[in-house]
Each structure stands twice: as structure tokens, then as C-alpha cells.
Amino acid sequence: MTPTGHIRSLDKAVDIIEMLAAAPRGLSVREIAKALGFNASTTHHLVSTLRGRGFVDQDPETRAYRLGYRLVSLVNEFVSEADIYAIGAGPIRELRDRSGDTAYLTVLQDREIFVVFEATGVNPVQTRRPRPPGQSCLHGIASGKTLLAYLPDERRAPLLTSVSLARFTPHTITTPHELEMELAAIRAQGYALDREEWLVGLACVAAPVFDRNGACVATASVAYPAAQGERRDALIGMVGETAARISASLGYVARGEDAADAARVA
Amino acid sequence: MTPTGHIRSLDKAVDIIEMLAAAPRGLSVREIAKALGFNASTTHHLVSTLRGRGFVDQDPETRAYRLGYRLVSLVNEFVSEADIYAIGAGPIRELRDRSGDTAYLTVLQDREIFVVFEATGVNPVQTRRPRPPGQSCLHGIASGKTLLAYLPDERRAPLLTSVSLARFTPHTITTPHELEMELAAIRAQGYALDREEWLVGLACVAAPVFDRNGACVATASVAYPAAQGERRDALIGMVGETAARISASLGYVARGEDAADAARVA
DNA sequence: AATACTGAGTTCATAATATGAAGTGGCGAG
């Protein structure tokens, strides 16, 4: 169970940080110690060390501890400097390792889909075809449909009217109405499928990646042989987890209602 | 020097986290160990423990370590749930303890200034006066001027035209032009002063608090006897630090140019 | 007003554990 060289005191410190993160109003040493089953003295030493580094703040009057400004600013500086590629490559490779399929990280640039990173899998699927020049394929692949689905209305509308809904296979969506229905379905379920719409024999699953402002800035996706239809649900799960993880690394927080929470006042 | 019960391994882990936060592209175990002067094995144990908790991510191919999604999401959840009061009260109390003066945390609600939290100091200053009903005092106090100064133009303009620039003392700013000049100066220097503009004998220093979107959502301020003019510069420093710290806790990152960095692609 | 709680922070002997030198295995360069 325990990996080699697990450092206990650090593990405890992480427990404390996790606990404090879930308690915006702050906690006393005693509360932490009791909840986590630590000795009060040990807890105090740990918290005090964290406080010395600004990872934890203490209210000088109530003596309650709370997540510290240093930790918050550290993470936020990291998030604002990190780019999609640096953060996404690792999880996409893990997705490839878990699924065995080729996994992709894609973004929308201008009106073209762009593969930021690709981790080639061991399962053999043909995923490339001669690219008709000037023809966008946003409507024919899972990642393209995902990027379209989560685009703000004012950007999606012009794109939809100008994009040619070229047919690639018998399954390609070729009418604006069908496409709108499909995009709505994608938003409702949180992932997109490609059922041999771009290349016969090729199936895909894609899920949206959000940044800290809740904008869909990328997709995670895998391509697998359409013949292995029974793997679909498992892949949906994996792709969703991967996308959620990259989103979290970008500072995305799933919100209940709106984003105004952050600025609310007691 | 070392506070009681300083836990070394945790301190080292914090060093590692700080280092990783400054390296969005990731670092190898060796690089970390060399830079921090740790044994490679020790470093590996620490990093491995952090990885086990998701505080650090490892690229499965390059094996480079990077700040982990769990840590990022933890902090961002904390930030979006925490409110100004919970985060600001501690630092404001510390400001009071450092300065000896009464310290305030204020916000703008509708068109009125509202004291979210007040830490009463030991230095005696009269800070209250009979409040003329219906009369706003945004233009007469340091925190009010700060809130006005950092308001987006479209919100400031209507407020400035509707606010009555009532005179409270001989030093009160009473013309729209003077006020505009003052607000510009406040934005340029990053803090505001009140030179007996509201109450004779009362001086104030205020600095803006920003949230993660860069909006000024509050101010930190202190009130001190105008007779102690020589303390002004020291107070400006303290108030500025306090405000910066609260801003950092709210997820604010001072940005070089614009806020689009977060969404940039490699 | 005196007493008993409760909780933060400290102390210190000791058991527990992080440490780091040396070693393994895997990968890439020459």
C-alpha cells in the first residue's frame, strides 16, 4: 500500500492542508488534531512550520488557522504562467497509457483545430487522411465538435455559418440543424463522440478542458477502432477524468451557479 | 532563529513546492536536489510523497515534476469559497498590532462605503462623527477615495456625478476636478491618504485589495492622529503590505501586461 | 469572586523515522 519512502510528517501536513482548504472560515489546532487523529503537539508543530512559510495564516485574535496567502499566490502564479501544453502533456500521456489508444490535446485557433500534443498509442487505428485543403473538419471529429459546443455564442455563430459541412463518410453530420442538435447534446452530457463521421473505422471520444475563467480552451480525446464499440463507456470515463484533471491544473473550479461567488461579501 | 518544533522534512517539502511553482515547465528530481542542496534520495522521497497526494504531477515520459492538479484545485476551491471577511480579518488585526492604530477592511456596496471589519487600536483617535443622513462620504476618506479610484470607469462615472461633494473640514476635496486629479494620483501611487479631510485631527492611509480577476473589491486602511505626520511613510508601507497579502489570498496575481496570459497556448 | 474548564503553545526523553551512501536497472549517446 504505502509507496517506498513515504514521509509521514509530510503526509500529515498534506492532510492538514486539505482540511484547511475545505474550511474557509478556519480551524483551531484542536479541531484539526481531533479530526485527523493526530496528537495536538504534533499538529501544532506541523501547523507552525507551515505558518512560518506562509502556507497557513493564523488569525492573531481567534488563533484559528486558514490557508495562507503564500500558498494561494504561489499556485496562482504557477497557473498564470503555465501553458496548456506543459500542463496537459503529462495527463494526455497517462490517458494513452491507460487506454492504449492514441490520445490528443487540441485547441481552437482562429477557425482551425490544432493538435497541441499527441501521445501515440499501441492500438493500431488509422487517424489521418488526405486533408482537403482549406476545408475545416470541426464538424466531423469529436474534439472539433466539443470546441464548437463550448464556444461562446458570439464566436460560434459566425463560425457555424461560414464552415462548410463537408461529407467525409455516410455518418458525417452535414446539416446545420443536425449539428446544432449535436452540440446541444454534447453540452448536456459533457463529452462528444465521433461515430465514424470523419473516417470509416475510426471512433473518438472527446471532453472539454476549462481554464480558471470557465472558458473551454482545449479538449482531451482518444481515437480507437470503431469495431471495439464495447469500450466506449470506459473511454468516456477516462477521457472525462483526464480533461477534469487538466482543467483543475488550470485553476478551473466547477461552479454551482455563477462566478460571482468569488467576490461575495460576508 | 528556528521556531520551536520546526519540522525539517516539511520545510524541505515547502522548498520543493516553491521551486516547482516557479518552474511551469517542470523539473527533474536531480535539478531540485542540486538547487536546494538536498540528497537525491531524500528529494525523491519527498517528491514521491507529494505525488502520491496529487500535490505534484509527474510527466510519465519525461519524468519531470510539476505542481499538481490536486494542489491547484484545492487552492482554487478555497479561494472561491472564502469571503473577504474570513480572509481579511486576520491581516487587518495584524496591521492593527503592528501599527497600534485602528485598522479597517472596507468594501463598496451600492454607493456606500461599508466597514466589513474593524480592529480597534490602542492609539486614541476620534474616527466617528455624527453622520449627515443620506450624505455619502466617499470623497472625504482614504478608503472611499481608493474604492472610487479603482472602480471601472462605467461604474465610477455615474457615482461621481450623483455624489455630493460635501465639505467636512477646510481640507475636504469639494470640486469634481480636484477629485479626479486625486483619484488619478491614487491609481499612480497605489495608495490613498486622508489629510484631515473628513475630521480635523484625523489622518488615514488606505490601499486597494484586488480579487483574482484584478478587480478592487476592498481596501485596507488605518486611522492615526494627524499630529503624528512623521509616521505616514511607515504606515503607507504597512497598509500596502497588508492589502497585498489579502489580495494574494484572494488569488490575485500582479500581471505585467494583460490577463490573457492564463489562456495562452504554447 | 473563586474554581474548574478548555485550548494554545512548550518541553524533553525516547521511540520512530528521515537520511544518504551505495546499488539497481533502464535509457540514450558515443
Next chain:
DNA sequence: CTCGCCACTTCATATTATGAACTCAGTATT
């Protein structure tokens, strides 16, 4: 093929985190 580099593991040992008991201060109870 060999060498060197690096992530990772091992394990004996010295370092260090641990926790029972304590102090101190504030607050509730009698």
C-alpha cells in the same frame, strides 16, 4: 557494445518527530 546519466530503491544509523505532561491565559461555571 560500453559508458554515463538519471530515476528510483535499499538499509543501517543518526537524526528528529513524537506525545505525555506541563504552563499559561482566557472563559465559563458555581
